[in-house]
Amino acid sequence: TQLLEQSPQFLSIQEGENLTVYCNSSSVFSSLQWYRQEPGEGPVLLVTVVTGGEVKKLKRLTFQFGDARKDSSLHITAAQPGDTGLYLCAGLIQGAQKLVFGQGTRLTINP
Amino acid sequence: DTGVSQNPRHKITKRGQNVTFRCDPISEHNRLYWYRQTLGQGPEFLTYFQNEAQLEKSRLLSDRFSAERPKGSFSTLEIQRTEQGDSAMYLCASSSPPGRETQYFGPGTRLLVL
Numbered sequence: 001t002q003l004l005e006q007s008p009q010f011l012s013i014q015e016g017e018n019l020t021v022y023c024n025s026s027s028v029f030s031s032l033q034w035y036r037q038e039p040g041e042g043p044v045l046l047v048t049v050v051t052g053g054e055v056k057k058l059k060r061l062t063f064q065f066g067d068a069r070k071d072s073s074l075h076i077t078a079a080q081p082g083d084t085g086l087y088l089c090a091g092l093i094q095g096a097q098k099l100v101f102g103q104g105t106r107l108t109i110n111p
Numbered sequence: 112d113t114g115v116s117q118n119p120r121h122k123i124t125k126r127g128q129n130v131t132f133r134c135d136p137i138s139e140h141n142r143l144y145w146y147r148q149t150l151g152q153g154p155e156f157l158t159y160f161q162n163e164a165q166l167e168k169s170r171l172l173s174d175r176f177s178a179e180r181p182k183g184s185f186s187t188l189e190i191q192r193t194e195q196g197d198s199a200m201y202l203c204a205s206s207s208p209p210g211r212e213t214q215y216f217g218p219g220t221r222l223l224v225l
Contacts, residue, residue: 006153030212031212031213033213033214035216040219040221041218041219042115042117042202042216042217042218042219043154043202043216044216045213045214045215045216048212048213088153088154090153090154090214092212096167097142097144097159097166097167097212098144098156098159098167098169099144099146099154099156099204099214100156101153101154101155102153103151103152103153104151104152104153
């Protein structure tokens with residue numbers, strides 16, 4: 001049973017389009033992190049969200065933490081080929097120290 | 112470079128051999144984590160240390176796996192009698208004291224067991 005469901009698992013769109021990636025769970029997280037991972041490398045942190053309803057922006061990327069701290073979304077505006085990669089959401093379960101990861105979204109932006 | 116470092120980056124071994132990986136966390140981070148990532152999946156938690164104490168171990172960590180952090184700084188992960196199913200990317204992460212739980216990952220060690 002996957003604790004953190006991430007969707008879609010694969011997404012291929014044209015440059016300039018917008019997209020949203022979702023992470024959903026029935027568990028409450030004390031924080032949620034989004035990472036980007038290149039082939040053969042470790043995940044690189046994009047953002048950490050902590051407060052329910054929190055919205056953080058990183059250039060064309062907008063991250064939102066659900067009010068109940070059970071879900072999160074990543075929205076990319078005007079996607080560029082440089083956004084191509086594997087995006088991972090990871091939640092820190094309340095009272096625990098380990099991160100629980102989603103399956104990842106492999107994003108391809110076509111020129 | 113003050114990030115998390117891991118060595119080696121790649122390891123190819125034959126089934127039945129022992130392997131050891133090293134992780135150097137960000138300096139002054141007292142928490143260190145090991146994760147395993149197989150192809151097409153997100154990382155899965157293996158174990159974590161607070162200083163030199165190993166505080167949690169996953170059921171994924173069979174008795175062939177052992178991790179240490181003897182001085183509360185670097186950590187090693189040893190796999191004894193490797194099996195083909197051990198082939199994966201082994202990731203190390205570190206974080207600072209409570210209240211700042213963001214985990215920063217190293218580049219990983221990719222293990223291939225033939």
